[in-house]
Protein backbone atom coordinates (compact mmCIF):
# COMPACT_ATOMS: atom_id res chain seq x y z
CA UNK A 1 0.00 0.00 0.00
CA UNK A 2 1.47 3.36 -0.88
CA UNK A 3 0.43 6.56 0.87
CA UNK A 4 -1.32 5.47 4.06
CA UNK A 5 -2.52 8.79 5.46
CA UNK A 6 -2.22 12.52 4.88
CA UNK A 7 -2.89 15.05 7.61
CA UNK A 8 -3.27 18.63 6.45
CA UNK A 9 -2.64 20.14 9.86
CA UNK A 10 -2.90 23.76 8.79
CA UNK A 11 -2.38 25.77 5.61
CA UNK A 12 1.38 25.30 5.61
CA UNK A 13 1.89 22.03 7.49
CA UNK A 14 1.36 18.57 6.09
CA UNK A 15 2.09 15.14 7.56
CA UNK A 16 2.41 12.16 5.25
CA UNK A 17 2.53 8.52 6.36
CA UNK A 18 3.67 5.63 4.20
CA UNK A 19 2.88 2.03 5.03
CA UNK A 20 5.80 -0.03 3.80
CA UNK A 21 4.30 -3.04 2.08
CA UNK A 22 6.35 -2.86 -1.13
CA UNK A 23 9.52 -4.81 -1.77
CA UNK A 24 12.90 -3.12 -1.95
CA UNK A 25 12.94 -3.47 -5.78
CA UNK A 26 9.48 -2.00 -6.17
CA UNK A 27 10.36 1.06 -4.13
CA UNK A 28 13.80 1.42 -5.67
CA UNK A 29 12.35 1.47 -9.19
CA UNK A 30 10.16 4.45 -8.28
CA UNK A 31 12.72 6.86 -6.85
CA UNK A 32 15.63 8.82 -8.26
CA UNK A 33 18.52 9.05 -5.82
CA UNK A 34 21.54 11.29 -5.84
CA UNK A 35 24.95 9.67 -5.41
CA UNK A 36 25.30 10.51 -1.73
CA UNK A 37 21.90 8.97 -0.93
CA UNK A 38 22.71 5.87 -2.97
CA UNK A 39 25.89 5.40 -0.93
CA UNK A 40 23.92 5.67 2.32
CA UNK A 41 21.37 3.17 1.07
CA UNK A 42 24.13 0.75 0.05
CA UNK A 43 25.65 0.98 3.53
CA UNK A 44 22.48 -0.03 5.38
CA UNK A 45 22.57 -3.47 6.91
CA UNK A 46 18.88 -4.22 7.13
CA UNK A 47 16.54 -4.33 4.17
CA UNK A 48 13.71 -3.04 6.37
CA UNK A 49 15.77 0.07 7.04
CA UNK A 50 16.44 0.44 3.30
CA UNK A 51 12.73 0.12 2.50
CA UNK A 52 11.87 2.74 5.14
CA UNK A 53 14.55 5.04 3.74
CA UNK A 54 13.16 4.62 0.20
CA UNK A 55 9.60 5.14 1.45
CA UNK A 56 10.66 8.53 2.82
CA UNK A 57 11.83 9.42 -0.72
CA UNK A 58 8.42 8.35 -2.01
CA UNK A 59 6.77 10.69 0.48
CA UNK A 60 9.05 13.53 -0.52
CA UNK A 61 8.11 12.93 -4.17
CA UNK A 62 4.42 13.01 -3.18
CA UNK A 63 5.06 16.53 -1.92
CA UNK A 64 6.67 17.62 -5.18
CA UNK A 65 10.26 17.46 -3.92
CA UNK A 66 13.04 15.12 -5.00
CA UNK A 67 15.93 13.49 -3.20
CA UNK A 68 18.15 16.24 -4.67
CA UNK A 69 16.30 18.84 -2.59
CA UNK A 70 16.92 16.97 0.69
CA UNK A 71 20.15 17.44 2.66
CA UNK A 72 21.44 16.49 6.10
CA UNK A 73 23.51 18.55 8.50
CA UNK A 74 26.53 17.12 10.33
CA UNK A 75 24.28 15.67 13.10
CA UNK A 76 21.91 13.91 10.70
CA UNK A 77 19.13 16.49 10.78
CA UNK A 78 17.36 16.74 7.41
CA UNK A 79 16.65 20.07 5.71
CA UNK A 80 15.54 21.48 2.38
CA UNK A 81 17.22 24.23 0.35
CA UNK A 82 13.94 26.16 0.31
CA UNK A 83 12.13 27.78 3.24
CA UNK A 84 10.23 24.58 4.21
CA UNK A 85 11.18 22.59 7.29
CA UNK A 86 11.15 18.80 7.22
CA UNK A 87 11.35 16.14 9.89
CA UNK A 88 11.46 12.38 9.33
CA UNK A 89 10.62 9.25 11.31
CA UNK A 90 10.36 5.53 10.63
CA UNK A 91 9.06 2.76 12.83
CA UNK A 92 8.59 -0.85 11.72
CA UNK A 93 6.27 -0.78 8.70
CA UNK A 94 5.67 2.95 8.72
CA UNK A 95 7.60 5.97 7.53
CA UNK A 96 6.37 9.52 8.08
CA UNK A 97 7.41 13.06 7.28
CA UNK A 98 6.19 16.48 8.35
CA UNK A 99 6.75 19.47 6.09
CA UNK A 100 5.97 22.98 7.28
CA UNK A 101 7.03 26.59 7.11
CA UNK A 102 7.29 26.41 10.92
CA UNK A 103 10.03 24.62 12.84
CA UNK A 104 8.70 21.12 13.37
CA UNK A 105 9.73 17.68 14.58
CA UNK A 106 8.03 14.30 14.20
CA UNK A 107 8.27 10.87 15.80
CA UNK A 108 6.36 7.63 15.47
CA UNK A 109 6.60 4.82 18.00
CA UNK A 110 5.02 1.43 18.47
CA UNK A 111 3.24 1.22 21.83
CA UNK A 112 5.10 -1.41 23.83
CA UNK A 113 4.94 -2.63 27.40
CA UNK A 114 8.69 -2.47 27.70
CA UNK A 115 8.63 1.34 27.66
CA UNK A 116 7.68 1.05 31.37
CA UNK A 117 11.09 -0.41 32.13
CA UNK A 118 12.91 2.67 30.82
CA UNK A 119 10.38 5.26 32.06
CA UNK A 120 12.74 6.54 34.75
CA UNK A 121 15.39 7.26 32.10
CA UNK A 122 13.27 9.84 30.26
CA UNK A 123 10.64 11.09 32.74
CA UNK A 124 10.98 13.24 35.83
CA UNK A 125 8.63 16.23 35.79
CA UNK A 126 5.94 13.96 34.24
CA UNK A 127 5.96 11.66 37.29
CA UNK A 128 3.76 14.32 38.99
CA UNK A 129 0.80 13.28 36.87
CA UNK A 130 1.58 9.81 35.49
CA UNK A 131 -0.97 7.67 37.33
CA UNK A 132 -2.09 4.95 37.56
CA UNK A 133 1.09 3.07 36.80
CA UNK A 134 1.18 -0.24 34.93
CA UNK A 135 -2.10 0.36 33.09
CA UNK A 136 -2.76 0.57 29.35
CA UNK A 137 -3.18 4.32 29.74
CA UNK A 138 0.23 4.54 31.40
CA UNK A 139 1.91 2.88 28.40
CA UNK A 140 0.06 5.11 25.95
CA UNK A 141 1.01 8.23 27.90
CA UNK A 142 4.64 7.20 28.23
CA UNK A 143 4.73 6.67 24.46
CA UNK A 144 3.35 10.17 23.86
CA UNK A 145 5.93 11.64 26.24
CA UNK A 146 8.77 9.75 24.60
CA UNK A 147 7.58 10.80 21.12
CA UNK A 148 7.23 14.43 22.18
CA UNK A 149 10.79 14.45 23.52
CA UNK A 150 12.17 12.83 20.36
CA UNK A 151 10.28 15.34 18.20
CA UNK A 152 11.59 18.28 20.25
CA UNK A 153 15.10 16.86 20.18
CA UNK A 154 14.82 16.67 16.39
CA UNK A 155 13.82 20.35 16.26
CA UNK A 156 16.57 21.66 18.51
CA UNK A 157 19.28 19.15 17.60
CA UNK A 158 21.59 20.33 20.39
CA UNK A 159 24.31 18.26 21.96
CA UNK A 160 23.81 17.56 25.66
CA UNK A 161 20.00 17.63 25.77
CA UNK A 162 18.68 15.11 28.29
CA UNK A 163 15.12 13.89 27.82
CA UNK A 164 14.78 13.45 31.57
CA UNK A 165 16.38 16.65 32.82
CA UNK A 166 15.76 19.22 30.11
CA UNK A 167 12.39 18.49 28.46
CA UNK A 168 9.04 18.74 30.32
CA UNK A 169 5.76 17.53 28.89
CA UNK A 170 2.69 19.08 30.56
CA UNK A 171 -0.17 16.94 31.85
CA UNK A 172 -2.57 15.80 29.14
CA UNK A 173 -5.51 13.52 28.50
CA UNK A 174 -5.12 11.03 25.68
CA UNK A 175 -8.33 12.04 23.92
CA UNK A 176 -7.40 15.72 23.74
CA UNK A 177 -4.56 14.90 21.34
CA UNK A 178 -2.51 17.92 22.26
CA UNK A 179 -0.33 19.25 25.04
CA UNK A 180 2.44 21.73 25.76
CA UNK A 181 6.08 21.08 26.36
CA UNK A 182 9.18 23.06 27.19
CA UNK A 183 12.91 22.67 26.82
CA UNK A 184 15.06 24.05 29.64
CA UNK A 185 18.58 24.07 28.34
CA UNK A 186 21.58 26.39 28.23
CA UNK A 187 19.85 29.09 30.36
CA UNK A 188 17.00 29.30 27.84
CA UNK A 189 13.40 28.09 27.93
CA UNK A 190 11.74 27.18 24.63
CA UNK A 191 8.05 26.29 24.39
CA UNK A 192 6.41 23.81 22.05
CA UNK A 193 2.93 22.79 20.95
CA UNK A 194 2.69 19.01 20.86
CA UNK A 195 0.10 16.97 18.93
CA UNK A 196 -0.36 13.23 18.97
CA UNK A 197 -2.63 10.53 17.64
CA UNK A 198 -2.86 6.78 17.32
CA UNK A 199 -2.18 5.02 14.03
CA UNK A 200 -3.34 1.46 13.35
CA UNK A 201 -3.09 -0.71 10.30
CA UNK A 202 -4.86 -3.92 9.26
CA UNK A 203 -1.48 -5.31 8.17
CA UNK A 204 0.28 -4.93 11.48
CA UNK A 205 -0.63 -5.97 14.98
CA UNK A 206 -0.10 -3.23 17.48
CA UNK A 207 -0.84 0.46 17.78
CA UNK A 208 1.53 3.29 16.90
CA UNK A 209 1.66 6.77 18.38
CA UNK A 210 2.41 9.63 16.02
CA UNK A 211 3.71 12.77 17.70
CA UNK A 212 4.66 16.10 16.16
CA UNK A 213 5.81 19.30 17.76
CA UNK A 214 6.00 22.96 16.75
CA UNK A 215 8.41 25.40 18.30
CA UNK A 216 6.48 28.46 19.53
Ligand SMILES: CC(C)(COP(=O)(O)OP(=O)(O)OC[C@H]1O[C@@H](n2cnc3c(N)ncnc32)[C@H](O)[C@@H]1OP(=O)(O)O)[C@@H](O)C(=O)NCCC(=O)NCCS
Nearest residue numbers: 053075076077078088089090107108121122153154157163
Ligand atom coordinates in the same frame (compact mmCIF):
# COMPACT_ATOMS: atom_id res chain seq x y z
C1 LIG B 1 18.48 11.01 16.20
C2 LIG B 1 17.25 10.48 16.84
C3 LIG B 1 16.39 11.69 17.22
C4 LIG B 1 16.49 9.58 15.85
O1 LIG B 1 15.29 9.13 16.36
P1 LIG B 1 14.82 7.60 16.30
O2 LIG B 1 13.58 7.48 17.09
O3 LIG B 1 15.97 6.73 16.65
O4 LIG B 1 14.51 7.31 14.80
P2 LIG B 1 13.39 7.93 13.86
O5 LIG B 1 13.12 6.93 12.82
O6 LIG B 1 12.23 8.48 14.60
O7 LIG B 1 14.14 9.16 13.19
C5 LIG B 1 15.18 8.97 12.29
C6 LIG B 1 15.31 10.24 11.47
O8 LIG B 1 15.59 11.33 12.33
C7 LIG B 1 16.32 12.30 11.58
N1 LIG B 1 17.47 12.71 12.40
C8 LIG B 1 18.60 12.02 12.67
N2 LIG B 1 19.42 12.74 13.45
C9 LIG B 1 18.78 13.91 13.68
C10 LIG B 1 19.11 15.08 14.42
N3 LIG B 1 20.26 15.19 15.05
N4 LIG B 1 18.23 16.10 14.46
C11 LIG B 1 17.06 16.01 13.81
N5 LIG B 1 16.67 14.93 13.07
C12 LIG B 1 17.54 13.90 13.03
C13 LIG B 1 16.75 11.66 10.27
O9 LIG B 1 15.95 12.18 9.24
C14 LIG B 1 16.46 10.19 10.50
O10 LIG B 1 16.03 9.47 9.37
P3 LIG B 1 16.89 9.36 8.01
O11 LIG B 1 18.32 9.48 8.40
O12 LIG B 1 16.51 8.05 7.43
O13 LIG B 1 16.43 10.52 7.16
C15 LIG B 1 17.58 9.65 18.09
O14 LIG B 1 18.23 8.50 17.75
C16 LIG B 1 18.36 10.38 19.14
O15 LIG B 1 19.54 10.55 19.04
N6 LIG B 1 17.69 10.82 20.20
C17 LIG B 1 18.24 11.60 21.25
C18 LIG B 1 19.10 10.86 22.17
C19 LIG B 1 18.50 10.64 23.49
O16 LIG B 1 18.58 11.50 24.30
N7 LIG B 1 17.85 9.48 23.66
C20 LIG B 1 17.13 9.01 24.79
C21 LIG B 1 17.54 9.44 26.15
S1 LIG B 1 16.76 8.55 27.40
